[in-house]
Amino acid sequence: MTYLKSRRFIGAAFTAITMLSITRTITSNGDLTSTVTIAQALVFASPIALAGLAGIWAERAGVINIGLEGMMILGTFGAGWAGWQWGVWAGVLAGVIFGAIGGLLLAVAAVTFGVDQIIAGTAINLLALGLTKFLAIVLFTDAPGGGQAQSPPIKGDIPTFTIDSIVEPLTSLHETGIFFISDLAGILAGLFYNLSLLTIITFLLFAMTSYLLWKTAFGLRLRSAGENPWAADSLGVKVVQFKYAAVVFSGMLAGLGGAYLSIASTIYRNGNTAGRGFIGLATMIFGDWRPGGTAAGALMFGYIDTLRLIDTGNQNVKGLILLGAIILFAIGGLMLRKAKRNSAIGFLLLGSVMIGAYFSATSFPPEVAQVAPYITTLLVLATASQNLRPPAADGIPYRKGDNH
Amino acid sequence: MSQSALAVELSGIWKRFPGVIANSDINLKVASGTVHAIVGENGAGKSTLMKILYGMQKADEGTISINGTNLIFNSPSDAIDSGIGMVHQHFMLADNFTVLENIVLGSEPKNGIRLDFEKARKQISDIAAENGLAVDPDVLVSELGVGDRQRIEILKVLYRGAKILILDEPTAVLVPHEVDELFNTLRDLKKEGLTVIFISHKLDEVLSIADEITVIRQGSTVGSVNPHTQNVSARDLAEMMVGNELPNPEAVGDTIQAEVVLKVDNLAVFAKGGKAIVDDISFQIHAGEIVGIAGVEGNGQAEILDALMGIESATGRVQFKNEDITNKSTRHRRELGIGFIPEDRHRQALMLEAPLWENRMLGHQTRTPNAKGIWLTPRSAKADTKRIVEEYDVRTPSIDILASALSGGNQQKLIVGREMSGEPKLLIAAHPTRGVDVGAQAAIWDHIRHARQSGLAVLLVSADLDELIGLSDNIKVLLRGKFVADADPATVTPQELGTAMTGAGEVA
Amino acid sequence: MNLRRIGTSLIAPVIGLLFSLAITAIILVAINASVSTVLSSMWSYGTSPRAMSLMLNLATIYFLSALAVSIGFKMNLFNIGVNGQYVLGAVAAAVVASNLTLPKVASVTIAIFAAMITGALWAGIAAWLKVARGVSEVISTIMLNFIAIGIISYIIVRTGIGTETSLNVRGTKPIPESGMLRGSAFIDPGTSIYGFFFISIIIGIGYWFLLNRTRFGFDLRATGKSASAARTSGVQSNRMIYVTMFLSGAVAGLVGLPYLLGDTGTYSLQFPTDWGFTGIAIALLGRNNPLGIALGAILWAFLDISSGQLILEGVPREISTIMQGLIVIVVVISYEVVRRYQVKSEQTSVAKAMAKQEEVAAV
Structure with missing residues (x-):
């Protein structure tokens, strides 16, 4: 099974790089797969990935966590405040703790009191927003370097790693522009360029989640609370405890995601999350409530965000349009082979529209890239929703002793 | 040991x-x-x-x-x-x-x-x-x-x-x-x-x-x-x-009229994988006739009823009083005068967190006494709920109480009363007396018999074989989605029927 | 019976209010502010004619937003996309109204329709995704919010529709005075009450009638209470999803209009974009009941407006947002607790009544 999985992973990575490479060759825009782009994409992707991972924990235990956004906000604040006071690692810790408090609140409302989970999560989002805005004014207004809506700078840095012996040769290889090879080189180099310790921790948390939730007895029990809590209870599994543990840990991960954001921008700022909690939730859904797919979704968001923000020659968005068209054509072709004619026609048509747009315009406004991830998410959900397997009891309030 | x-x-x-x-x-x-x-x-x-x-x-x-x-x-x-x-x-x-x-x-x-x-x-x-x-x-x-x-x-x-x-x-x-x-x-x-x-x-x-x-x-x-x-x-x-006396429903006299109320031809319902759950069945029910379906639970009963109500998609042809209703909506079927007592009352027949009088409207929300044109008429709906509570002996302090507060038997009485209201032409009923106490059971049987005399056609599914034999004019035995035998309620015993349901023997 | 129900439905908000006051007091003490001064200052400013006028104006906006949310809530549809629906609606209304030179009634009516249709269509995307593709409306409406903001920023920044409205702020072309609905200043001579204040009252009454007095309303509520039972009763669930989302989106389309037609006359990039979330909170407080929503909207607006004065006491006005957040979370929990208590007490009362009837029968 692991053999099959790694083969599938390599296959997917190969396809992705090929498509990127085709796009890069046609547009002759080296930025698309450059070392810096990839390194920056990892930074943008990590907080979203952490939010998505947080969603996996809560929803695998059967609690929909739409309060992720609020927990992330709490995390950004905790990191900004404690990071300014006692340094960056205290900031990480405070972000995690603040997020955990948000998670605890959701657990109390949704698990103990059985409040509708979406409503409880929405309430937490509102509370977190109000609380942090208030505390920011109280704590940061008169602080040197702070303001009504932002904290003074966080003290210290998270260590980052650049392995020159890998990056330099690969970067020069990237600059040769050889099809596929140079793109692969750029991507690999990006993984070892300015790699933050927090990104490594994020990666380890993903690995840990895969192992804990799917390979251990603890994980089986936790997931049973999301699949059929009544059955789990009848076998002596302490469902409520597992739900609490999962939701609080979910809050911790979201808080860490928030802390990552604050640390990456060196301060806490009101509105810094900009809906990344919700985006994390979306990546979780299109990752089918699994770590691998969620990470892929987060990378897509991070990648598109990066291209939009480093778009110096106004050509990156155009490249993205072409990439999108190529992906749509590929999926359309796949659908044709699976004899799903209607879906195939839909994809091919959409792809043609994008090709047309690509050739008719010299450049595209950044707003196109701004909305691209959301449109992509909707497209993915619209195509794949019927094949997704959410936890069977996700979102259903559980009370001990009740029958379903 | x-x-x-x-x-x-x-x-x-x-x-x-x-x-x-x-x-x-x-x-x-x-x-x-x-x-x-x-x-x-x-x-x-x-x-x-x-x-x-x-x-x-x-x-x-x-x-x-x-x-x-x-x-x-x-x-x-x-x-x-x-x-x-x-x-x-x-x-x-x-x-x-x-x-x-x-x-x-x-x-x-x-x-x-x-x-x-x-x-x-x-x-x-x-x-x-x-x-x-x-x-x-x-x-x-x-x-x-x-x-x-x-x-x-x-x-x-x-x-x-x-x-x-x-x-x-x-x-x-x-x-x-x-x-x-x-x-x-x-x-x-x-x-x-x-x-x-x-x-x-x-x-x-x-x-x-x-x-x-x-x-x-x-x-x-x-x-x-x-x-x-x-x-x-x-x-x-x-x-x-x-307890001592086992009440025996006995359908007295023959009330079957010539008019065919429900005619079903080649009805089939398929599961997701394509397996037939209801497999090509045909039958008809006349006015004043009660047709019973006997069978072990899960042999396709629920699907037949849902298909007849237009809730589940099916192939074949369904006619109601000469009108082809095969492709008609559930609402249209109900408005023609088809009453429905589903198998799972909590899921299909009640809004548990709504008062009794609103539950009275459910399934009848387009007709008197519940609505006039596009407007609801709560006052007359409430009055009619009181009538049902009296006639069907629903034990409740008030009609404003939530349906979830009633016991299962009383919920069932409310549902039967509701579906028998407004002079239905056809009643499709699954286990109409399930969970109801013995006295109320006899009362519900009386209501059904009474309506049958005035021309009601009934399709009855029940796990209670005595009920089935006592009420039905004709019994069809359902096994794995097919009618495998007919039984004459006048002569068949519960034992014989039980055997036929397992596919083991012939029935009279 | 009914009096008791009203009583129990008031318990939860009262608990929420008291609890949030208590926490707020603790916070105020923690930042060395005087609780009594803060509360009395909020009260005295909040009840001044000017503040009351501002409050009614803001409450009008909140009321519409909460109404839009609660139409969905009534059938268990979570329309989190009111934000996107109303900003698009407001832009549509602004564009249409600014290009019209018609009598006021005609111009305003057309603007209203433009906003409602835009909001409904945008919400309709979520309905289609749900019905045809099985996508949860919770996620799709959130995504559609982000997309709507992107579209608007494109339209205003990069197309001819946007112009420079004031220093460095781009917005739609100003609506001529004949297309505005400024209302009249009948509480405070210096502050108009939006014309939409009255329109929203009419919409609130219409909402109540639609839900409680029409067959459509019954179908909608039945679907919310039990989708399977509603289907068995003849409700076509897919059609209901479309109609409900269209309606919710149409009302959502109006949310920005009181401010647009009563104040700014242009949709600029400074137009608030998060009234939709406020609407969710108020719909929860008001239990999807128009009267409850109206009270919730007034409470919310009162906290927003009256806290404006707090800076004079050295307390950030954002204390009100904490109070609001606390009220919502405590109230949703108390509603659930009260609901359970209610169900239990009704079961007991039925049991008692039955026991009595049996005694009578035995005698």
Whole structure:
């Protein structure tokens, strides 16, 4: 099974790089797969990935966590405040703790009191927003370097790693522009360029989640609370405890995601999350409530965000349009082979529209890239929703002793 | 272990819920190494008793003694530790888990913190082989049928080393050959020295498998019989279950008119995978005629009714009084005068968190007395709800009370009253008297008979064979989605009908 | 019976208010502010004619937003996309109205229709995704919010529709005075009450009638209470999803209009974009009942407006947002607790009544 999985992973990575490479060759825009782009994409992707991972924990235990956004906000604040006071690692810790408090609140409302989970999560989002805005004014207004809506700078840095012996040769290889090879080189180099310790921790948390939730007895029990809590209870599994543990840990991960954001921008700022909690939730859904797919979704968001923000020659968005068209054509072709004619026609048509747009315009406004991830998410959900397997009891309030 | 030792002894068990006494002074002795059946009507308190024995609920009074030791169970884990296992009526399985994951959940073999899948696989196949319960441990439960799922439930219990098995209505969802397999398994388990407590209201089955039978009525134990030494019939047991007089519905006189109200041709309903659940059936019902469908639950009854109501998509042709309604909406069908009493009243017939008078409108929200044009008319709906409450003896302090506050029987009376309102031409009814007390049952039968005299056509599905025989003018036997036999209610006995339902014999 | 119900439905908000006051007091003490001064200052400013006028104006906006949310809530549809629906609606209205030179009634009516249709269509995307593709409306409406903001920023920044409205702020072309609905200043001579104040009252009454007095309303509520029972009763669930989302989106389309037609006359990039979330909170407080929503909207607006004065006491006005957040979370929990208590007490009362009837029968 692991053999099959790694083969599938390599296959997917190969396809992705090929498509990127085709796009890069046609547009002759080296930025698309450059070392810096990839390194920056990892930074943008990590907080979203952490939010998505947080969603996996809560929803695998059967609690929909739409309060992720609020927990992330709490995390950004905790990191900004404690990071300014006692340094960056205290900031990480405070972000995690603040997020955990948000998670605890959701657990109390949704698990103990059985409040509708979406409503409880929405309430937490509102509370977190109000609380942090208030505390920011109280704590940061008169602080040197702070303001009504932002904290003074966080003290210290998270260590980052650049392995020159890998990056330099690969970067020069990237600059040769050889099809596929140079793109692969750029991507690999990006993984070892300015790699933050927090990104490594994020990666380890993903690995840990895969192992804990799917390979251990603890994980089986936790997931049973999301699949059929009544059955789990009848076998002596302490469902409520597992739900609490999962939701609080979910809050911790979201808080860490928030802390990552604050640390990456060196301060806490009101509105810094900009809906990344919700985006994390979306990546979780299109990752089918699994770590691998969620990470892929987060990378897509991070990648598109990066291209939009480093778009110096106004050509990156155009490249993205072409990439999108190529992906749509590929999926359309796949659908044709699976004899799903209607879906195939839909994809091919959409792809043609994008090709047309690509050739008719010299450049595209950044707003196109701004909305691209959301449109992509909707497209993915619209195509794949019927094949997704959410936890069977996700979102259903559980009370001990009740029958379903 | 000797035959006479007691595996389970319950004495003086009381359990009260708000407004209901579920168990009053229950006494039960189960000998080790036997199959002990507990029978009683729906709502007699069997399930509550078993939940108490399994630690899911706590008794208000009374003692539980297992193998001679008094114990207190605070949770199912305590019961599991004492060697008790339960196979629930509604399977307790996670569909997205594999068979293996479902079986080991809660008592996983571990290697460090890692779940030891290899060891689990071996343990499961060992137990499966010992007891003749073949399963593939790595397949997802969602891909399995009912019989397989039940085997997994039994394996779950055996995996935990249970010596005492509780099976709650295990045959309700099985087809006949699966019932035979189950009974063979139970006999094997008995040979291995295990004790089986078997809850049922299917008396013929109970007589064929049980070594001892305890009857529960209205929350109390009314007696025990030993079918090996005492000569008891299903009818004797039934009378113990319901008290002395077993009411017998008798449809008097022939009221069948010439007009065909419902004509069904080649109706078929397919499951997701393409398997036919209802397989090409045709029949018709005249005005003033009651057609009964007999069959073991899960042979396609629910799907036939849903298809006739337009809730489930189906192929074939359905005509109502010369109008082809095959492609008509549920609402259109209801407005033509088709009443519907569905099988699952909580899911399909009620809004539990709405007052009774709003429930009165449900399914009739486009017609008087509930609406005029696009406007609702709450005042006349409320008045009519009061009428139903009186005529059908719904026990409630007010019509503003939430439907969830009523007992199951009273909910059912409200539903029957609602569906019989507005002079329906056709009534499609599943288990119209299920969970209703004996007096109200007779009243509902009277209402149906009365309406039949004035030309109501009825399609009746019931698990109560006496009800089916007593009310119907014609009975069709349904097996695996097909009509396999016709029976004449004037001559057929419940025993003969029961046999036909399993596909075993010919009927008169 | 009914009096008791009203009583129990008031318990939860009262608990929420008291609890949030208590926590707020603790916070105020923690930042060395005087609780009594803060509360009395909020009260005295909040009840001044000017503040009351501002409050009614803001409450009008909140009321519409909460109404839009609660139409969905009534059938268990979570329209989290009111934000996107109303900003698009407001832009549509602004564009249409700014290009019209018609009598006031005609111009305003057309603007209203433009906003409602735009909001409904945008919400309709979520309905289609749910019905045809099985996508949860919770996620799709959130995504559609982000997309709507992107579209608007494109339209205003990069197309001819946007112009420079004031220093460095781009917005739509100003609506001529004949297209505005400024209302009249009948409480405070210096502050107009939006004309939409009255329109929203009419919409609130219409909402109540639609839900409680029409067959459509019954179908909608039945679907919310039990989708399967509603289907068995003849409700076509897919059609209901479309109609409900269209309606919710149409009302959502109006949310920005009181401010647009009563104040700014242009949709600029400074137009608030998060009234939709406020609407969710108020719909929860008001239990989807128009009267409850109206009270919730007034409470919310009162906290927003009256806290404006707090800076004079050295307390950040954002203390009100904490109070609001606390009220919502405590109230949703108390509603659930009260609901359970209610169900239990009704079961007991039925049981008692039955026991009595049986005694009578036995005698």
